[in-house]
Amino acid sequence: MPRAVSDGADNLDADMDNGAAQQQHDGYNVGAPPKKNLLAEFAGTVKETFFSDEPMRRYKGQPRSRKLWLALQHVFPVFEWGSQYTLAKFKGDLIAGLTLASLVIPQDIGYAKLANLPPEIGLHSSFVPPLIYALMGTSRELAMGPVAVISLLLGTLLQEEIDPKKNPLDYRRLAFTATFFAGVTQAALGFCRLGFIIAFLSHAAIIGFMAGAAITIALQQLKGFLGIANFTKKTDIISVMKSVWGNVHHGAMELADNIDRSIIFGIPPGCQGKKNKKLFWVPAIAPLISVIISTLFVYITRADKQGVAIVKNVKKGINPPSASLIFFTGPYLLKGFKIGVVAGMISLTEAIAVGRTFAGLNDYQIDGNKEMLALGTMNVVGSMTSCYIATGGFARSAVNCMAGGKTPMSNIVMSTVVLLALLWITPLFKYTPNATISSIIISAVLGLFDFESAYLIWKVDKLDFMACLGAFLGVIFSSVEYGLLIAVVISLIKVLLHVTRPRTALLGNLPRTIIYRNVEQYPEATKVPGMLIVRVDSAIYFTNSNYVKERMLRWLRDEEEHQKEQKLPKIEFLIVDLSPVNDIDTSGIHAFKELLRTLEKRQIQLIFANPGAAVIQKLRSAKFTELIGEDKICLTVGDAVKKFAPQLTENV
Incomplete structure (x- = not known):
C-alpha cells in the first residue's frame, strides 16, 4: 500500500481535538449491515462491475419520448453537446x-x-x-x-x-x-x-x-x-x-x-x-x-x-x-x-x-x-x-x-x-x-x-521507476513487445508484493489524547504498558493472511524481548486495529483463529478495534466473534485501551 494511503489510514481511528477526545462511546457496539442472501449479493456485485446505474436514474419518471432522447444522448454524446452548440x-x-x-x-x-x-x-x-x-x-x-x-x-x-x-x-x-x-x-x-x-x-x-x-x-x-x-x-x-x-x-x-x-x-x-x-x-x-x-x-x-x-x-x-x-x-x-x-x-x-x-x-x-x-x-x-x-x-x-x-x-x-x-x-x-x-x-x-515525469517517478517510488526503466530498456535493446512485457511483469510483481506483504504499523498514544498513531511517523507517541497495538493496512486474504499472522507474532516477540530488557510489565493484550481492513476471507479468519490459539497459550488476550462492515459481518458468519467474545470487539483503539486498561486513561 502506498505511504499516502497507509498514513491516511491513521485518520480512520479518531481524528479529534483534545476536547472531543473526552467523548464517551458507552452504550455503542460495533454494528453490521443486514446480511444479504447469495443471489442478491452476487447480483449487486455484477451490477456494480458491469452496469452503470446513472442512466437508470435519469430515465425514472420520464415520458417515453424523453427516454428515447436520453438513450440517444447516452450512446451518441453528439446529441448532447450538439444541442448547445x-x-x-x-x-x-x-x-x-x-x-x-x-x-x-x-x-x-x-x-x-x-x-x-x-x-x-x-x-x-x-x-x-x-x-x-x-x-x-x-x-x-x-x-x-x-x-x-x-x-x-x-x-x-x-x-x-x-x-x-x-x-x-x-x-x-x-x-x-x-x-x-x-x-x-x-x-x-x-x-x-x-x-x-x-x-x-x-x-x-x-x-x-x-x-x-x-x-x-x-x-x-x-x-x-x-x-x-x-x-x-x-x-x-x-x-x-x-x-x-x-x-x-x-x-x-x-x-x-x-x-x-x-x-x-x-x-x-x-x-x-x-x-x-x-x-x-x-x-x-x-x-x-x-x-x-x-x-x-x-x-x-x-x-x-x-x-x-x-x-x-x-x-x-x-x-x-x-x-x-x-x-x-x-x-x-x-x-x-x-x-x-x-x-x-x-x-x-x-x-x-x-x-x-x-x-x-x-x-x-x-x-x-x-x-x-x-x-x-x-x-x-x-x-x-x-x-x-x-x-x-x-x-x-x-x-x-x-x-x-x-x-x-x-x-x-x-x-x-x-x-x-x-x-x-x-x-x-x-x-x-x-x-x-x-x-x-x-x-x-x-x-x-518525458524526463520530468521519469525523475518524479524515481523520487516517489523506486519500484515504479524499475517498471519505467524496464520498459525503456526492453524497447530499445530488444523489441516493442518485449518492452511491454517487461513493464507489465514488473508492475505485476509490484502489485504482488503489496498484496502478499501488506504494511503493518505499531501504534502508540499521543500524549494528552486518546488518539493512537504509528510510532515511526509520530516519535512522540508512547506505547501502552502491558499492551501491543498493531494496525493492518490492507485487506486480509489468502495471499497475505499467514504473513499478517506471523508479522503480528514477530511484533509481539520483539516487544516482549524489549519489555524484559527494560523490566516493564508483561504484555497481556494484543489490540488489532482493523480500520484500514476493508475485507477478509476464510483464510484470513483461519489465520486469526490460529493467532488466537497461540495467544491463549501465552495468556495474552486478543482484541479487535473498529472492524468494517464487511469484516464484522464475515467474522460473525464464521462465529469468530463468539470465539473471541463480543466484548473484545471495540469501536476504537481508545475504547479498547479504556475498557481493558482503564487506569491508563484516567489522566487523559
Missing part, C-alpha cells in the same frame, strides 16, 4: 480543425510508412475514425488518427508474419484484421465496463515505453533520413547501429552525399522550436510547409533523378471498402487477433490517459467506458474502410487544445480537410523526399520523452 464554439473548432489538418497530413504519410503501409492509408485513418469519434466520444480535445507508437508496434509485429514488400496485399489484409480486433477489444471493454484491465499498464510503464519507442522510431528513420538502401528490419538499437555502421564502412562517399541531401530536406521540420500557447501554430504548420518547400524543390530540380528518394505514388480518392479483406478464417485470423489485442490495449491506454489529462486541465470529466466504446467502434468501422488503428495522440490533441478546439467538431473539420486532400492534393505528394518525411517523424516523437 454555438457559432462562437464553431469558430474555435474551425481554426483548431484547420491547424490540425496541416499537422496530420504530412504526419499520416510518415506514420503509414512507419507501419509499412501505403501512404494513403495513413490519410484514410485520419478521415473516417475522427468522424465516428465525433459522434460517440466525450473528450473535447482528443484528436483522432494514427500515432507513432502504434504505427511502430504494428509495423514491427506485422512484418514478423508477412513481408510487406514480397506480399503487400496480405500484409495490408493482416493490418486491417488487427485493426478490426483492436476495435472489438476496445468496444468490449467499454461495453462490459472492464476498463480497469488497462491499469495493468501503469503510468510509469507507459512513460518508459513511450521514451523507448521514441528512440526506436527515430533510429528507424535513419534509413530514409540518410538514404540507406540496405537497412535492418530489426528495431533494437544494436542492430540499427550495426546497419548504419555497415553502410558507412562500405559506401562512405555515397552516404556523405545522402547526408548533404538529408540536411537540405530535413532541417526545416526539425527547427520548429518549442511549443507555446501564443505560437502553437508554428510547430503545427511547420511540417506541411517543409513538405511543400521540399516537394517543390525536388520537382523543379528533378533531384529524384539524381538519387533523392521520394514518396512516389499516393493514391487519390476516398477510402475504399475493405471489409472483404479482413481475415475471418485461415491461419492469419489468430495472428491478427493477437496483434490487434496488444495494439488495441496500448492505443486505448494512450487515448484514455491523454483524454483525462486535458479533461482535468479544462475542469470537466470524460466517461471512460464511453471513450472505450467510441474508440472501439471507430476502429471497427475503420478496419472496413481501409484504415489502420487510430487513437488520440498527445501531440495532435495538444495542438487541438491550444488552437481553441471547444468540442469534437474540430475532428470533423480536420476530417473534412483530409477528405479534400485525398480527393485533390494527394498526387502532389509524389515528389516529397523521404528525408523530409523521416525528419517530420523524428521531430514528432521528440515529444514522447
Whole structure:
C-alpha cells in the first residue's frame, strides 16, 4: 500500500481535538449491515462491475419520448453537446480543425510508412475514425488518427508474419484484421465496463515505453533520413547501429552525399522550436510547409533523378471498402487477433490517459467506458474502410487544445480537410523526399520523452521507476513487445508484493489524547504498558493472511524481548486495529483463529478495534466473534485501551 494511503489510514481511528477526545462511546457496539442472501449479493456485485446505474436514474419518471432522447444522448454524446452548440464554439473548432489538418497530413504519410503501409492509408485513418469519434466520444480535445507508437508496434509485429514488400496485399489484409480486433477489444471493454484491465499498464510503464519507442522510431528513420538502401528490419538499437555502421564502412562517399541531401530536406521540420500557447501554430504548420518547400524543390530540380528518394505514388480518392479483406478464417485470423489485442490495449491506454489529462486541465470529466466504446467502434468501422488503428495522440490533441478546439467538431473539420486532400492534393505528394518525411517523424516523437515525469517517478517510488526503466530498456535493446512485457511483469510483481506483504504499523498514544498513531511517523507517541497495538493496512486474504499472522507474532516477540530488557510489565493484550481492513476471507479468519490459539497459550488476550462492515459481518458468519467474545470487539483503539486498561486513561 502506498505511504499516502497507509498514513491516511491513521485518520480512520479518531481524528479529534483534545476536547472531543473526552467523548464517551458507552452504550455503542460495533454494528453490521443486514446480511444479504447469495443471489442478491452476487447480483449487486455484477451490477456494480458491469452496469452503470446513472442512466437508470435519469430515465425514472420520464415520458417515453424523453427516454428515447436520453438513450440517444447516452450512446451518441453528439446529441448532447450538439444541442448547445454555438457559432462562437464553431469558430474555435474551425481554426483548431484547420491547424490540425496541416499537422496530420504530412504526419499520416510518415506514420503509414512507419507501419509499412501505403501512404494513403495513413490519410484514410485520419478521415473516417475522427468522424465516428465525433459522434460517440466525450473528450473535447482528443484528436483522432494514427500515432507513432502504434504505427511502430504494428509495423514491427506485422512484418514478423508477412513481408510487406514480397506480399503487400496480405500484409495490408493482416493490418486491417488487427485493426478490426483492436476495435472489438476496445468496444468490449467499454461495453462490459472492464476498463480497469488497462491499469495493468501503469503510468510509469507507459512513460518508459513511450521514451523507448521514441528512440526506436527515430533510429528507424535513419534509413530514409540518410538514404540507406540496405537497412535492418530489426528495431533494437544494436542492430540499427550495426546497419548504419555497415553502410558507412562500405559506401562512405555515397552516404556523405545522402547526408548533404538529408540536411537540405530535413532541417526545416526539425527547427520548429518549442511549443507555446501564443505560437502553437508554428510547430503545427511547420511540417506541411517543409513538405511543400521540399516537394517543390525536388520537382523543379528533378533531384529524384539524381538519387533523392521520394514518396512516389499516393493514391487519390476516398477510402475504399475493405471489409472483404479482413481475415475471418485461415491461419492469419489468430495472428491478427493477437496483434490487434496488444495494439488495441496500448492505443486505448494512450487515448484514455491523454483524454483525462486535458479533461482535468479544462475542469470537466470524460466517461471512460464511453471513450472505450467510441474508440472501439471507430476502429471497427475503420478496419472496413481501409484504415489502420487510430487513437488520440498527445501531440495532435495538444495542438487541438491550444488552437481553441471547444468540442469534437474540430475532428470533423480536420476530417473534412483530409477528405479534400485525398480527393485533390494527394498526387502532389509524389515528389516529397523521404528525408523530409523521416525528419517530420523524428521531430514528432521528440515529444514522447518525458524526463520530468521519469525523475518524479524515481523520487516517489523506486519500484515504479524499475517498471519505467524496464520498459525503456526492453524497447530499445530488444523489441516493442518485449518492452511491454517487461513493464507489465514488473508492475505485476509490484502489485504482488503489496498484496502478499501488506504494511503493518505499531501504534502508540499521543500524549494528552486518546488518539493512537504509528510510532515511526509520530516519535512522540508512547506505547501502552502491558499492551501491543498493531494496525493492518490492507485487506486480509489468502495471499497475505499467514504473513499478517506471523508479522503480528514477530511484533509481539520483539516487544516482549524489549519489555524484559527494560523490566516493564508483561504484555497481556494484543489490540488489532482493523480500520484500514476493508475485507477478509476464510483464510484470513483461519489465520486469526490460529493467532488466537497461540495467544491463549501465552495468556495474552486478543482484541479487535473498529472492524468494517464487511469484516464484522464475515467474522460473525464464521462465529469468530463468539470465539473471541463480543466484548473484545471495540469501536476504537481508545475504547479498547479504556475498557481493558482503564487506569491508563484516567489522566487523559
